């Protein structure tokens with residue numbers, strides 16, 4: 001046990017929190033030092049095993065993130081933008097690895113995370129799966145190969161509890177397409193269409209978001225050209241793919257210096 005990496009999961013009761021707990025507990029390379037829950041949550045102060053309806057496992061549930069970060073070699077964080085920024089200040093103080101899966105981060109949030117990365121090893125990605133990170137590379141390549149005769153649209157679908165749009169993955173794909181085209185995404189993104197908006201402008205990158213049921217996460221990058229279409233697609237059917245990627249990132253980050261890294265680095269795709 002002592003040779004495995006001690007990991008804290010922030011927001012342990014969430015959809016991803018639960019997946020991460022399961023994935024870490026099944027790993028022979030990591031162990032769980034504790035999880036956090038939001039102030040007032042029923043799990044706080046309980047043994048995690050019992051809180052989850054099973055037998056005692058000796059893993060504590062903390063209200064104060066600092067308490068668990070102080071015990072951890074890596075922190076895995078799929079929570080909310082505000083919580084993630086707060087956690088980044090603490091992981092910077094603790095100089096530990098901080099794996100960030102949270103999406104919906106604003107430009108100001110990203111600046112604060114970049115500042116924290118002067119002290120902590122941060123791995124951040126809007127999608128931690130191998131498949132999506134491969135799709136990002138393919139999107140960049142296809143966008144570079146096709147000219148503006150091909151309209152680029154990113155279409156994503158998620159469950160009805162998702163709070164942010166476009167998804168973090170859609171934005172990663174949009175960034176990759178813009179990079180392939182040699183433009184800045186902020187200059188060409190169309191993030192919502194409604195009403196009499198006129199014909200599509202050449203060179204734009206459009207985003208559409210579907211929300212419904214229990215869809216785990218589906219992403220298409222459509223290149224619609226004259227007489228033909230190319231579609232790059234990823235379909236997630238199990239949240240474990242994100243948890244496995246996050247654990248991989250937490251292990252990869254051990255012994256690395258401070259800095260902000262992507263999953264492409266973790267997966268050796270760059």
Ligand SMILES: NC(=O)C1=CN([C@@H]2O[C@H](COP(=O)(O)OP(=O)(O)OC[C@H]3O[C@@H](n4cnc5c(N)ncnc54)[C@H](OP(=O)(O)O)[C@@H]3O)[C@@H](O)[C@H]2O)C=CC1
Pocket residue numbers: 010011012013014015016017036037038039041078079080083100101102103104125126127128129168242
């Ligand atoms: N990068 C990737 O590969 C993936 C990213 N995501 C992203 O991860 C995030 C979480 O998704 P998901 O698990 O579905 O969402 P959930 O809402 O199910 O989980 C979020 C958890 O974080 C908790 N939380 C929020 N704020 C705090 C806080 N201040 N302190 C402690 N806990 C807190 C919530 O508690 P409470 O319920 O009490 O509010 C909840 O338990 C989203 O941004 C999502 O887009 C999701 C999947 C994959």
Ligand SMILES: O=C(O)C1=N[C@H](C(=O)O)C[C@H](O)C1
Pocket residue numbers: 103126127158162166167168169170216217218
């Ligand atoms: O909220 C989710 O569920 C997911 N969020 C990430 C995103 O915003 O892209 C990744 C995945 O698609 C699931």
